[in-house]
Amino acid sequence: MAILPATRRARREALEGYIFLLPWLIGFLLFTAGPLLASLYLGFTTYRGAGAPEWVGLANFVRLFTKDEIFWQSMKVTALYALGFLPPGMVLGFAIALLMNQNVKGVSVFRTIYYLPAVMTGVAVAVLWGFVFHREFGVLNSLLAFLNIEPISWLFDTQWVLVAFILMGLWGVGDGMIIYLAGLQGIPTELYDAASIDGAPRLRRFWNITIPMMSPTLFFVLVTALIRTFQIFTTAFIMTRGGPNYATYFFSLNIYFTTFQSLRFGYASAIAWMLFCLIFALTLILFRSAKWWVFYSGEKEEAT
Amino acid sequence: MTSDLQPQNANQVDGEIGRPMTSPETFATYLVMLGGTVVLLIPFAWMLSTSLKPLDEVYAYPIIWIPSRLVLENYLDVFRNVPFGRYLWNSTVLSVLGIIGNMLGSSLAAFSFARLRFPGRTVFFIIMLSTMMVPVWVTMVPTFILFSRLGWLDTYLPILVPNFFAVPFFTFLLRQFFMAVPVEMEEAARIDGCSSFGLFWRIFVPLSVPALATVAIFSFFFHWNDLLGPLIYLRSQLKFPVAMGIASFQSEQYANFALMMAAATMALLPMLVVFFFTQRLFIQGVVITGVKG
Numbered sequence: 001m002a003i004l005p006a007t008r009r010a011r012r013e014a015l016e017g018y019i020f021l022l023p024w025l026i027g028f029l030l031f032t033a034g035p036l037l038a039s040l041y042l043g044f045t046t047y048r049g050a051g052a053p054e055w056v057g058l059a060n061f062v063r064l065f066t067k068d069e070i071f072w073q074s075m076k077v078t079a080l081y082a083l084g085f086l087p088p089g090m091v092l093g094f095a096i097a098l099l100m101n102q103n104v105k106g107v108s109v110f111r112t113i114y115y116l117p118a119v120m121t122g123v124a125v126a127v128l129w130g131f132v133f134h135r136e137f138g139v140l141n142s143l144l145a146f147l148n149i150e151p152i153s154w155l156f157d158t159q160w161v162l163v164a165f166i167l168m169g170l171w172g173v174g175d176g177m178i179i180y181l182a183g184l185q186g187i188p189t190e191l192y193d194a195a196s197i198d199g200a201p202r203l204r205r206f207w208n209i210t211i212p213m214m215s216p217t218l219f220f221v222l223v224t225a226l227i228r229t230f231q232i233f234t235t236a237f238i239m240t241r242g243g244p245n246y247a248t249y250f251f252s253l254n255i256y257f258t259t260f261q262s263l264r265f266g267y268a269s270a271i272a273w274m275l276f277c278l279i280f281a282l283t284l285i286l287f288r289s290a291k292w293w294v295f296y297s298g299e300k301e302e303a304t
Numbered sequence: 305m306t307s308d309l310q311p312q313n314a315n316q317v318d319g320e321i322g323r324p325m326t327s328p329e330t331f332a333t334y335l336v337m338l339g340g341t342v343v344l345l346i347p348f349a350w351m352l353s354t355s356l357k358p359l360d361e362v363y364a365y366p367i368i369w370i371p372s373r374l375v376l377e378n379y380l381d382v383f384r385n386v387p388f389g390r391y392l393w394n395s396t397v398l399s400v401l402g403i404i405g406n407m408l409g410s411s412l413a414a415f416s417f418a419r420l421r422f423p424g425r426t427v428f429f430i431i432m433l434s435t436m437m438v439p440v441w442v443t444m445v446p447t448f449i450l451f452s453r454l455g456w457l458d459t460y461l462p463i464l465v466p467n468f469f470a471v472p473f474f475t476f477l478l479r480q481f482f483m484a485v486p487v488e489m490e491e492a493a494r495i496d497g498c499s500s501f502g503l504f505w506r507i508f509v510p511l512s513v514p515a516l517a518t519v520a521i522f523s524f525f526f527h528w529n530d531l532l533g534p535l536i537y538l539r540s541q542l543k544f545p546v547a548m549g550i551a552s553f554q555s556e557q558y559a560n561f562a563l564m565m566a567a568a569t570m571a572l573l574p575m576l577v578v579f580f581f582t583q584r585l586f587i588q589g590v591v592i593t594g595v596k597g
Contacts, residue, residue, distance in 0.1 A: 010421065016500040017422030024413035024432060027469025031447060032435050038446035049449070096340070102333050110337045112583060117344055119579050119586075122529030123547040124571035127554055127564055128351050137561065139350045142367050171344065182591045231439050234531050238551060255441045260536065265445050272441045279439060 042269035049263055060270035071271060073246045074254040075278075077162065081250065082229045084166045090222060093173045094214075097180030111177070118175035126238035129168050130155065133239075155240055158247040165248060168235065176221040183217035184210070212295040219294045223286055230279050251275045355379070355565035362562045378566040385557070388567065390542055391549035395528055398460060398545050402527035403520045405467035406474050410519065411512070413470035414478035415504045419490065429479075436472045440532065448536060458540055463533040467523075474519045480592050481515035482508055518589035521582050528575060546571045 018025075043060055045053035064071045100111050132140050133154035141151045154164040187210065195205045233252040236242060242249035242257070255275065258268040349369070354362055355378050357371040382388050416422075417429050451462040485508060493503050509516070534548035544552065550567050557563055579586065 013420055013500070014422035017416050017420035017425065020412050020416035020420060020500070020504070021422075021428065022412075023409035023468065024416075024428075024470035024472075024475060027409065027466065027471075028432070028435065030450075031466045031469065032438060032443060035443035035446035035450070036438065038449075039442055039444075042445060049452075099333065099336060099340075104330055104333055107337075110341065112580075113341050113344060116348075116579070119525065120348075120572055120575060121525075122571075123531050123550050124568040127550060127568045128347055130554075131354075131561055131565065132347050132350070134561075137363050137365070139346060139367060142365065143346075145366075171347070174344075178587050178590045227437060227439075231441065234529075237531070237535075238554065252441055255444070259445055259448070265449070269442075269445050272439070272444065276439055276442045279437065283437065 039269040039272060042266050043273050044270075045266040046264070047266040049265055053266060056266070060267050061274075063267075064270060064274065070246065070249065070254065071274075074249045074251050074271075075274075077246070077248060078230060078232075078251045081162055081165055081232065081248075082226065084162060085169045085229055086222070086225060088166070089170060089173050089225065090176075090218070092170060093176040093221070094180055094218065096174060097177045097184060100177060101181060101184045111181075114174040115177060116174070118172045118177075121172065122234060123238055126235045129235070130239045132168075133164050156244050158245055161240060161244065161247045165232075165235065165239075169229075176225070179217060179221055180214070183214050187213045215294045216296060219286070219290055223283060226282060226286065227279055230275065230282075251278075351565050351569055354561055355569045357562060359562065378562040379570070381563055382567045382570070385563070386549060386553050387542060388546075388549065388570070391544055391546045392570070394543060395545035395547070398463060398530075399524050399527040401460075401464050402467045403523045405464060406471055406523040407516055407519055409468045409470040410474035411478050411509065411516065412504070414475045414482055415508055417475065418479045418482035419485075419503075419508070420500065432472050432475065436476075444536070451537065456537070458538055458543065460543070462537045463530070474523070477519060477522075477589060477592055478512065478515055481512050485511055514585060514588065515592075517582070518585045518592075521578060521586055522589060524578060525575060 042053060044057060045055050046060075047053035096114055100107060100114065132138050135141060135151050135153040135156070138154070140154070141149075145151070152160050154160050191209050191213070192205060195209060200208070231252055232250050233256070236248045236250050236253055237256070240248045242253045251271070252275075255268050255272050258264050258271060262268075350367070353369055353371060356374045356376070357368070357378075358373060358375050361368045361371055413432075417425065417432075447462075451457065454461075456462050489507060489511075490503060493507055498506070528545075529547055530545075531547045531551060534545055535551070538544060538548060541549075541552070550564075550571055553567060554564060
């Protein structure tokens with residue numbers, strides 16, 4: 001591949017290409033590739049920030065898998081959160097996009113409103129939700145009281161706290177809406193026209209046209225949502241600090257506290273690499289599964 | 305408020321979904337949309353109402369949605385309790401410098417990926433895309449060690465400097481945009497003796513103002529919200545940005561609803577304003593990176 005460009009002009013262009021690329025190349029080496037290798041190395045050491053890292057072989061990983069209950073707990077709650085949030089999030093997000101694709105007056109105002117919670121993220125919103133979930137004075141319990149539901153101490157009950165996080169996540173589900181809407185409007189009208197002429201009922205058109213045509217978009221949203229969901233941090237850090245009793249001690253909090261509270265840099269790196277491997281493996285599985293359910297209209301014509 | 309959350313080809317009415325609806329259907333659609341709106345806006349409405357309430361109404365049950373009188377006392381109290389004005393200023397500084405860094409570094413790399421031919425371009429591009437999958441958590445520890453060795457702790461440098469080195473997401477976004485610039489313009493400029501840098505600076509940058517603005521907006525939202533960076537690197541309270549300020553304020557004042565809500569409202573307001581005025585660019589950015597990728 002790396003054939004030297006033949007002409008002088010091409011050589012000059014190649015040189016300029018690398019010069020323009022420098023910001024990325026340097027950044028990649030200094031802030032991604034370098035730290036990535038360094039943390040892989042640190043994962044096999046004990047290091048507390050002073051002196052030299054001490055090589056301990058696989059000890060960190062052995063400990064993670066055999067002795068460290070907190071690690072398994074953080075794995076468990078992260079997975080539970082992802083399982084609880086991603087499926088309803090995907091369905092609801094897509095349903096909202098379908099709703100917002102209706103040809104009614106004023107729909108763009110609704111789109112703005114539905115997108116708003118997805119944009120408003122961060123500490124302020126986490127603080128706000130901390131109050132929404134307050135047992136006595138929170139708005140959620142006072143609304144549930146209308147349905148005669150007893151007050152729930154959302155953030156202090158190990159049974160409910162993940163549900164609270166999922167509810168909060170679903171509030172921002174308009175996130176994928178814009179991407180879905182663009183995808184929906186890219187579906188050729190002729191497909192629906194042809195199906196209507198053939199007398200295909202509405203549900204069938206949805207199932208046989210909309211879903212397959214949207215599958216690449218759904219796939220893209222699922223992959224990015226998965227990567228993000230496994231790294232949830234700010235909301236948990238603000239609302240619960242991982243509690244009660246480690247019930248929201250997500251992977252990211254485990255890494256953060258192991259690094260900056262226990263100052264176990266080596267061990268934290270080992271945990272971080274487990275998170276990376278987990279995300280990588282899940283993404284890989286998704287990509288492998290794509291051939292079963294993601295339909296690329298450009299590639300092969302088999303369904304039609 | 306007129307808003308425009310339409311993706312690019314909004315004029316195209318698609319057959320299935322754009323067909324005229326019967327009036328009961330329209331009615332049902334509005335009903336569902338309104339229901340969702342209420343659910344989505346309740347937290348915001350409650351926040352605003354609580355922040356403006358006199359103290360005795362904050363903890364009243366059932367909830368008093370419309371305060372008997374509007375008090376700005378809670379907002380003033382925020383400024384009395386913590387250097388909130390300083391936090392706002394710090395966030396502004398961090399955001400502005402972060403935005404400049406993101407636009408500079410990413411647009412240079414994006415131009416290279418989009419318009420210059422050199423050996424290994426595709427490989428580098430694929431590497432860049434795959435680094436978007438690397439969690440910040442994996443690089444956090446060595447990066448922290450690096451910056452502390454440099455003596456950069458409790459300065460803005462560790463938070464700002466990496467932004468000047470082409471962030472993959474922004475580079476990708478700008479590259480997609482640069483690719484769409486007609487080749488004829490490039491050739492014409494080359495014939496006139498324009499260098500690559502001239503081409504970049506005089507043609508691609510001016511033509512890509514919307515894309516650069518999109519980068520600026522995303523970048524603003526990121527920097528305004530960023531908690532992890534300040535949390536790791538900043539120690540002195542007077543250097544805190546809003547996000548970090550609220551986080552530390554929260555641990556002392558957790559029980560004080562009205563005060564915290566006032567602080568949250570003030571932190572959200574700039575984002576709200578930016579979002580309302582720049583929706584179109586915002587959406588365009590999401591669409592470019594999401595669908596055309």
